[in-house]
Amino acid sequence: MTLTFGLQALAGITAGITVAFADEPVRAPSPPLPQIAQEATTPNALVGTESALTQKPPTPRSSQASSAGFVADSRFGLEWRNYTDYYHLSGISRHAWVESLQAKFESGFTRGPIGFGIDAALFGALKLDGGRGAHNMVYNGRHSDGERRLAWAYPGLYSLKARISDSVLKYGLQQVSNPFLDPHDNRALPPTFLGASLLSREVNGLALQAGSFTKADPRGQTNLVDLRTTYGRVSFKRVSYAGATWDYSPDGSVSLYADQADDLWRQYYASLQHGFGNVRSLRLTGFANLYSTHDTGASRQGPIHNNAYSASLSAQRGPHGLLVAYQKILGDQFFDYIDETAGVYLVNSMDVDYNAPHEQSLQLRYTFDGKQAGLPGLTAIVWAQQGWGADTSVGAQRYAQDGASYDALYQRNGQPLHGRHHEFGFIPTYVVQSGPLRNAKFTLIAQWHVGSAFYSDGTNQVYRLLVTLPTRIF
Template sequence: MLTLPALALWSALAMASETPTDPGKPGFEGGSVSYHFRSFADVQDIEGVLRRHALTANLRVLMDSGLTPGPAGLGFNASLFVGADVGSSSTAGNMAHIRTDWTRSDQPAWAYLGEYGVRLKGDDYLLRYGVQTYSNPYLESKDNRGLPPTFRGLAGVYTPAENWRVELGSVDSVYARGMAARTPLTTTYGNTPVRRLDFVGVAYEAQDGRSGSLYAAHAQDVWTQWFASGAAGVGDPQVLQLKGNVAAYFTRSTGRALQGRIHTNAYSFSLSPTRGPYSVTLGFQHIQGDQFFDYLSESWGIALANAYGADYNAPNERSLMLSFSLDGAGVGLAGLKATLWRGQGWGADASVGAQPFRSPDAALHALYWKQGQPVQGKHREAGLYLEYAAPPSWARELRLKLIAMQHWSTQRYSEDPFYEVKFTVDKKF
């Protein structure tokens, strides 16, 4: 909920944004206020476990003070996040509003400062501190609910040369999806507390599609993780282009090893032929180790080829993913994008990694054991993604998105069978 200090900050930033700058005096230039509305609907059935649905209306008011003039510009920002439950089940969980103990809240509406902070910008660098979103192989805000999660921390970007980018950052807490208060960081699968996550990396991206990156991250007392990726393509996409992509994570436990011993390599590679508006992608992924590949909760911290509806991240698991994509602009349907996918995972075997957690009282027993046996087996999924962006002349930045998917699994695989249909309407004012 909005506190008095938060309201004071909001009011001060609003006045800074709306007050014109006198060219002869210090001040801010380029201030703005924008409004982002999202209608979010989701229906999910986890076989034998849970049925839930949600319908919420959500608004983000994004306000930016602009920057002070000069070689190093100082600026502030704040974003008011508002949500309203207009038809969710009692089992909706974080599809709607939850308390900090992760139990369902009965509040019909909620509001909080979902983003706020200060930044310093020069010609080739940007430093930000506050509550914000991130985009890197460890921290990609998991924006698949009415409002996105945001993390509190530091972020820095330096561009030493064209096409090159150096990033660093550190986060210590999160506004989780469905929650209006900050909570400590945890891992996604192990639910292990992470006091702080630090990362640094360098990335290269050329206009011809070639790219590469190398990152390192440290989740205090849990793991140290390295990430490497590369991509390149040959040919003309209007005739025939072939793109290749490789990515890999190398994870080792560190410090007090709160999530147990970890010695896991996870890698994937994919090939994507493209001809005009049509593209096909075939991806292979392998978890090489006896532990689950895990990442920070509330993030898409698994930048591998086959992480679609399921992550295909069980110990020793291999998987294949085939997808077909269409860009509607090439067939007279401007604004339409569609993807069909089909995935298959096999060979999951946690028989070694599960042994330290044999006791039902062990923190990771439920992750590694199922029906009294170590996790193992196979699973598969199929899904459809549709997106339509309305023409600018008709409606400014109006987007409709539909995701429908089905997941099947054997009895002792870690993730249960489920189906889900999700629909969002996004509008910027």
């Protein structure tokens, strides 16, 4: 698959992780209202910058016919992650420093027409700093009362798997990668999800996915919880999805996916990307994607008829690249997605999501790819973007009449959301290329968002340093 401009600039940072995400939508206080792969690639700049971690699906293509056996194909590795975070939001500051470890075992598959295996991982963390208000930046107990805990450990992954030909079926606590359910991995340890998944690559260039999940093990927690939406904060029992990505040529791909969150919504996703030229002279890449969301069943988050799309055009010559991206929300509701996931592949979902009703946003991004300049392992990203046109007047009126608990999402300082806001960001990353620290990754993330008096996302600053050291035992 030809990766889009943003991904090309991150070559070497990520091993097939092609999902992006903004930070969680923490909004500024506004009294008296309460606060509230290879598949489906996206050129969002935060792709892979915060994880070198346990490999996420889709895994490299492999066939059951070539299986060497349960033991012979087994792998065991460790990843140490040193996570430091400082977050400042409209006068409220929180900070954390955590050392974490993921010890992951992946068995091979037994020989025969149908192969069987297991995956398991132990997650653990030690808090070096972080006090009250740090929430999931450190340990967040079942009742949000665990911030004094100094260390925690738990089974972060466990699943049974079976393989026929080039198709793998898994059940258990696992990680998947698709436009709806993808781990939001920007803390010391990633979230995982309980359910079943299928990844099939029987046809060269075509990847099929399907799955059904019922629980999440969130960031900063050690217990399973119900799935819920990120902005509406509505819990639901199950989400099921199916979709495909087709690499129709060495320069392009198309993706189509659909999901259903029970009694909540049906969501559809489509993307298309195509590249022309060569980075040594000039490479142009176009990317466009669309989410369409509609309520279903009991409509527990109210009526939803929302379309959201983004489009980008990028140019890269040698180590230097430039991208322009536009995004728009069509509908009277926020574009929402499942909590603990990066299920928002919209290009302008960077520090904040720019996902308010009717909102538009424009981004300009520069990337530096050190590999093209004789500095392999070094990359850097700088971006600026602005959002405008948000209008939540319809939602504010409806939720006020219904007495919904999340009507504060649609108001700020007593008015429906409106006005402009903007952000800037800088992410340099270096991956050690040789020696005893080979594959160690150092990532600095600096983001500044400037809100407005009548917009949901407040003014914030984020400074995050992550150092990851993967070690393969066998």
